[in-house]
Amino acid sequence: MEHVRPAIVLLALFTLLTGIAYPLAVTGIGQTLFADKADGSLIRDGERVVGSRLIGQSFTGPAYFWPRPSAAGDGYDAAASSGSNLGPTSAALVEQVTARTGQLREAGVTGPVPADLATASASGLDPHISPAAAAVQVARVAAARGLGEAQVAALVREHTQQPLLGLFGAPAVHVLDLNLALDRLTRQ
Amino acid sequence: MEPFPSSPALWTGLAQIVVFAGLIVLLARPVGGYLARVYAGERTLLSPVLAPLETGFYALAGVRPDRDMGWKSYALAVLMFSAASTALLYAILRFQHLLPLNPQGFGGLAPDLAFNTAVSFVTNTNWQSYGGETTMGHFAQMAGLTVQNFASAAVGMALALAFIRAFARQNASGIGNFWADLTRGVLYVLLPLSVLAAVAFIAMGVPQTLAASVEATGVEGGSQTIALGPVASQLAIKMLGTNGGGFFNANSAHPFENPTNLSNLLQMLLIFVIGAGLTNTFGRMVGDTRQGWAILAAMGVLFVAGAVLLLVIESGANPALVAAGIDPALGNMEGKEVRFGIGASTLFATITTAASCGAVNAMHDSFLPLGGMIPLVNILLGEIIVGGVGAGLYGFLLFIVVAVFLAGLMVGRTPEYLGKKISAREVKLTLLAILCVPLAVLGFLALAAVSPDGLKGVQDAGPHGFTEMLYAVASAAGNNGSAFAGLTANSPFWNTGLAIAMLVGRFAMIVPMLAVAGALAAKPKVPESAGTFPTHGPLFVGLMVGVILIVGGLTFFPALALGPIAEHAAMLAGQTF
Numbered sequence: 001m002e003h004v005r006p007a008i009v010l011l012a013l014f015t016l017l018t019g020i021a022y023p024l025a026v027t028g029i030g031q032t033l034f035a036d037k038a039d040g041s042l043i044r045d046g047e048r049v050v051g052s053r054l055i056g057q058s059f060t061g062p063a064y065f066w067p068r069p070s071a072a073g074d075g076y077d078a079a080a081s082s083g084s085n086l087g088p089t090s091a092a093l094v095e096q097v098t099a100r101t102g103q104l105r106e107a108g109v110t111g112p113v114p115a116d117l118a119t120a121s122a123s124g125l126d127p128h129i130s131p132a133a134a135a136v137q138v139a140r141v142a143a144a145r146g147l148g149e150a151q152v153a154a155l156v157r158e159h160t161q162q163p164l165l166g167l168f169g170a171p172a173v174h175v176l177d178l179n180l181a182l183d184r185l186t187r188q
Numbered sequence: 189m190e191p192f193p194s195s196p197a198l199w200t201g202l203a204q205i206v207v208f209a210g211l212i213v214l215l216a217r218p219v220g221g222y223l224a225r226v227y228a229g230e231r232t233l234l235s236p237v238l239a240p241l242e243t244g245f246y247a248l249a250g251v252r253p254d255r256d257m258g259w260k261s262y263a264l265a266v267l268m269f270s271a272a273s274t275a276l277l278y279a280i281l282r283f284q285h286l287l288p289l290n291p292q293g294f295g296g297l298a299p300d301l302a303f304n305t306a307v308s309f310v311t312n313t314n315w316q317s318y319g320g321e322t323t324m325g326h327f328a329q330m331a332g333l334t335v336q337n338f339a340s341a342a343v344g345m346a347l348a349l350a351f352i353r354a355f356a357r358q359n360a361s362g363i364g365n366f367w368a369d370l371t372r373g374v375l376y377v378l379l380p381l382s383v384l385a386a387v388a389f390i391a392m393g394v395p396q397t398l399a400a401s402v403e404a405t406g407v408e409g410g411s412q413t414i415a416l417g418p419v420a421s422q423l424a425i426k427m428l429g430t431n432g433g434g435f436f437n438a439n440s441a442h443p444f445e446n447p448t449n450l451s452n453l454l455q456m457l458l459i460f461v462i463g464a465g466l467t468n469t470f471g472r473m474v475g476d477t478r479q480g481w482a483i484l485a486a487m488g489v490l491f492v493a494g495a496v497l498l499l500v501i502e503s504g505a506n507p508a509l510v511a512a513g514i515d516p517a518l519g520n521m522e523g524k525e526v527r528f529g530i531g532a533s534t535l536f537a538t539i540t541t542a543a544s545c546g547a548v549n550a551m552h553d554s555f556l557p558l559g560g561m562i563p564l565v566n567i568l569l570g571e572i573i574v575g576g577v578g579a580g581l582y583g584f585l586l587f588i589v590v591a592v593f594l595a596g597l598m599v600g601r602t603p604e605y606l607g608k609k610i611s612a613r614e615v616k617l618t619l620l621a622i623l624c625v626p627l628a629v630l631g632f633l634a635l636a637a638v639s640p641d642g643l644k645g646v647q648d649a650g651p652h653g654f655t656e657m658l659y660a661v662a663s664a665a666g667n668n669g670s671a672f673a674g675l676t677a678n679s680p681f682w683n684t685g686l687a688i689a690m691l692v693g694r695f696a697m698i699v700p701m702l703a704v705a706g707a708l709a710a711k712p713k714v715p716e717s718a719g720t721f722p723t724h725g726p727l728f729v730g731l732m733v734g735v736i737l738i739v740g741g742l743t744f745f746p747a748l749a750l751g752p753i754a755e756h757a758a759m760l761a762g763q764t765f
Contacts, residue, residue, distance in 0.1 A: 005249060079415045122525050168452065
């Protein structure tokens with residue numbers, strides 16, 4: 001029974017220290033030094049919050065680059081992140097992918113479909129697509145906006161990030177940034 | 189498998205494994221030295237600030253930190269602290285609707301879910317039957333889950349130190365003071381590193397706010413509710429303590445919980461850093477650092493083998509999806525994030541399962557059949573490839589007892605390790621500790637596979653559904669916490685069963701392990717002789733790798749054949765379910 005007091009007292013002290021003081025102190029430091037990031041890297045257009053720079057959102061119009069299919073809620077539900085978790089021999093997965101490649105074909109994509117554009121991401125909120133997935137959409141977006149394909153392709157390159165140190169991660173195109181840049185370009 | 193493909197992504201994928209392993213080797217020595225000083229009660233850089241706090245904690249708790257405990261007392265203290273932790277966390281989860289800081293107004297958790305979650309976080313498993321952003325208020329995340337992220341990790345580290353002392357000491361009646369080990373782990377190791385890591389994560393974009401969510405109106409006019417919260421503070425200790433329980437449902441795949449490849453690299457390093465450092469602490473404390481490096485080398489062989497295999501497998505494509513029109517060039521992208529690609533996704537998956545962390549940045553359920561088998565095998569081998577903080581080292585030391593016993597049988601000598609004669613009692617207790625996990629895994633799996641309540645939660649048909657169940661029980665009993673998340677585990681059957689598996693995997697292993705520690709600490713050290721088997725060279729590393737693979741393989745091969753291996757054959761035959 002000698003252990004009862006230390007067990008209860010230390011648990012209470014750890015709760016105060018690591019459960020209350022630690023997160024509140026980190027919140028204070030974060031809100032002081034990196035307020036914008038601590039609040040979720042929000043993008044604003046005047047009063048309106050357009051989204052978060054880190055979180056993917058849905059685009060369906062032909063004039064925008066489309067993001068990846070999403071299994072979060074009804075799609076890009078940023079309050080219910082999720083992957084499909086479908087296994088590789090799942091008939092449902094094959095059906096879904098077949099339907100998506102079919103839709104992309106109707107939208108003018110020819111040749112093999114870049115894998116990321118027809119598969120659901122892990123979070124359902126993936127803000128990126130691969131350079132290949134952007135490339136197959138350039139012609140459609142350029143036509144819908146009356147822009148030159150070279151101009152749109154250049155904008156894609158501008159919004160492509162490379163792997164960390166050339167090693168960690170894969171090349172990725174930021175869909176929201178790219179689409180906002182397109183809107184700015186068309187507005188001018 | 190196809191001949192080795194030659195895509196550039198594959199070569200960078202291999203290079204990142206080498207660079208990552210190199211970074212861990214570089215970190216092991218300084219971290220190991222720091223841990224050795226902390227647990228010996230020596231002064232460190234942080235003592236001017238933390239020593240008064242430490243003394244105050246001991247005074248309030250009535251602890252005399254220099255009073256050694258025998259193994260029974262140490263075990264009782266661990267059990268008492270874990271029981272109190274489970275009770276408090278269970279209460280917080282059940283009654284979160286009555287507690288402050290619950291801006292979303294979430295209700296209290298159902299009894300089976302609260303029990304499962306409390307056990308899950310106290311056993312350092314962090315299996316999650318719930319989705320974070322749809323279930324947990326801020327108070328439950330902070331004062332409930334985060335506290336156990338610290339405490340359960342510090343318990344694991346304390347147990348490792350106790351076991352190390354058993355080899356370092358001779359003719360000793362005690363193996364350390366649990367309360368001092370626990371307090372020092374939290375104050376000097378986990379807390380300062382977590383503060384640094386949390387601030388770094390915020391600088392990389394991870395949110396840290398008490399707001400619950402923000403309403404956005406997207407570019408095309410659709411509305412989007414973006415869940416927020418104190419993410420960074422929970423994330424830092426989730427990785428450092430190899431806990432793995434995500435703030436969000438998608439865990440470290442969520443762009444808020446892992447925004448960039450820099451945050452991803454930091455997370456991977458945090459998972460391994462303490463576990464790798466403890467091998468060095470071990471070497472220092474037994475007076476021969478080569479012994480620590482030999483352990484890290486054996487872990488390294490198994491780790492690199494798994495990482496390379498998983499990278500190569502997932503760089504391939506699912507033939508059924510290629511037939512549906514997909515370009516195989518990018519690899520298997522279902523359930524993976526573009527910014528991580530195949531390389532950083534598969535490396536993370538290997539690390540998180542080797543280390544009993546369980547955080548995920550890709551959905552293991554959607555890996556190719558043999559790809560999903562790699563994380564599964566990492567877990568089934570006993571969570572000793574670096575392993576959970578502390579738990580990895582004591583698990584590995586138990587395997588060493590088995591290995592030197594086998595080596596002793598082969599040459600007909602009494603087995604010994606570091607001058608300690610290993611007698612029949614220690615071998616029996618070790619086998620008891622090692623066999624409780626397979627017993628929990630295979631026993632509960634068999635029950636689930638014939639029970640309607642067990643099968644109800646399975647999402648995928650065919651062999652993949654079996655693998656979903658196998659992964660869940662392995663993850664629970666191995667105290668890992670990652671999932672083939674297609675399984676809906678939030679039912680009384682799975683919540684209760686998995687909670688029992690987690691308890692067996694943690695405590696049924698700890699108690700015999702401490703008994704072995706007590707017996708070894710009491711023994712004298714016999715001097716080395718010409719017949720002593722050297723335990724710091726390549727032969728020993730090879731023996732360890734062999735023993736681990738043979739014990740794990742013989743135990744689990746039949747289950748793997750029914751799951752991932754059968755599914756691989758079905759995939760090649762073009763069959764879907």
